[in-house]
Amino acid sequence: MFETAPPARTTAAQTAPAPRLEIRDLTRVFGGREVVSGVSLKVMPGQVTCLLGPSGCGKSTTLRIIAGVDRQDAGGVYVDGAPISEGALHVPPESRGIGLMFQDFALFPHLDVARNVGFGIKGSKAEIRTRVETLLDKVGMRRHIDRYPHELSGGEQQRVALARALAPSPRILLMDEPFSGLDDRLRDDIRDETLGVLKAEGTAVLLVTHEPAEAMRMADEIALMRDGRVVQHGAPYNIYNAPKDREAAAFFSDINVIEGVVQGALCDTPFGDFLTPGLPDGTEVEIVIRPQHLKIDFDRQGRGPNPTAREGTPAAGTVERSRFLGASSLVEFRMDHDNEILRASVPSVFLPKPGTRLWLMMRRDRCFVFPKRRRG
Numbered sequence: 001m002f003e004t005a006p007p008a009r010t011t012a013a014q015t016a017p018a019p020r021l022e023i024r025d026l027t028r029v030f031g032g033r034e035v036v037s038g039v040s041l042k043v044m045p046g047q048v049t050c051l052l053g054p055s056g057c058g059k060s061t062t063l064r065i066i067a068g069v070d071r072q073d074a075g076g077v078y079v080d081g082a083p084i085s086e087g088a089l090h091v092p093p094e095s096r097g098i099g100l101m102f103q104d105f106a107l108f109p110h111l112d113v114a115r116n117v118g119f120g121i122k123g124s125k126a127e128i129r130t131r132v133e134t135l136l137d138k139v140g141m142r143r144h145i146d147r148y149p150h151e152l153s154g155g156e157q158q159r160v161a162l163a164r165a166l167a168p169s170p171r172i173l174l175m176d177e178p179f180s181g182l183d184d185r186l187r188d189d190i191r192d193e194t195l196g197v198l199k200a201e202g203t204a205v206l207l208v209t210h211e212p213a214e215a216m217r218m219a220d221e222i223a224l225m226r227d228g229r230v231v232q233h234g235a236p237y238n239i240y241n242a243p244k245d246r247e248a249a250a251f252f253s254d255i256n257v258i259e260g261v262v263q264g265a266l267c268d269t270p271f272g273d274f275l276t277p278g279l280p281d282g283t284e285v286e287i288v289i290r291p292q293h294l295k296i297d298f299d300r301q302g303r304g305p306n307p308t309a310r311e312g313t314p315a316a317g318t319v320e321r322s323r324f325l326g327a328s329s330l331v332e333f334r335m336d337h338d339n340e341i342l343r344a345s346v347p348s349v350f351l352p353k354p355g356t357r358l359w360l361m362m363r364r365d366r367c368f369v370f371p372k373r374r375r376g
């Protein structure tokens, strides 16, 4: 018997803070077609989530609904646990405390940098000036405070646009392809700088992009979208290393695919057996491996290396082409067993001549086995 009541247990759900931004089962129909279909996700304060997917998959529509410039047909949008759009409730865009940085949200051409950044801030003249200067310091643009947009480069304009979006201290920032107008080198720098500023401000960010490299570089979490749905959600490392299906794997890099049929929980291929747990006999499967995980070995008078548990059986092929890509080399093989091409990538310089006989092995811990889907 307890003399006094035992201390109440707190569950993780009770102690966990509400997500800064949450969307639940968001659906949007255009012309009878669900372009956004039951999308749910959460963004915590200080976290960057990337909505990643091919053109037309519904990313921008999702963002527009969260911003309040479009309206969902079903589902809700919540900030710090409270609805801002749900059923008949629709908080107007300007009252949502959400900042926007869209590709086509140009700076005001007739205002200088200081007035562009200070545009949405409330407070005394001195307070506004201090906030503007602090932000311009953060984005490295303080010395251009008196310039006009046409006097700035694309990258400089982007930095000012970031400062402007952050000026009212939004709890949430929505970014739609914000770096797409910039050339490659500049883009990497600006992405890194932007990430630093966003983290320092503690803003919850939902960033839309169709570029996997951008999502990998920027995101704490990636929500991978396809045909209006989130098909996979997780940290970049997990999505890259444990893709849900062949398409998810292919979205992040070139892939090689070997086909086979399940027999006795195994699929027998020229590269040896692959485990296919849970798949019934006769299931057609696709074994997917990224080029950097194919191992190349030398020909030993018509024989390859000995099979191993880790890398299976070697299969022979002939080099068709090899190219130096800077950080790595890409070698294309025409395989003996089916006359198809496989691509292997090797760090640094490895450029075997066309016609060279070599052997390939597949690292078992780097292969993904998926049931084959009929593609329309």
Ligand SMILES: Nc1ncnc2c1ncn2[C@@H]1O[C@H](COP(=O)(O)OP(=O)(O)OP(=O)(O)O)[C@@H](O)[C@H]1O
Residues within 6 Å of the ligand: 030, 031, 035, 053, 054, 055, 056, 057, 058, 059, 060, 061, 062, 210
């Ligand atoms: N106002 C609209 N009326 C009809 N269809 C629309 C409307 N807005 C978007 N769509 C359609 O909805 C689908 C999703 O569009 P959305 O702009 O959300 O895609 P996205 O993933 O952002 O693509 P992108 O990367 O090319 O911008 C597309 O097929 C698009 O044509």
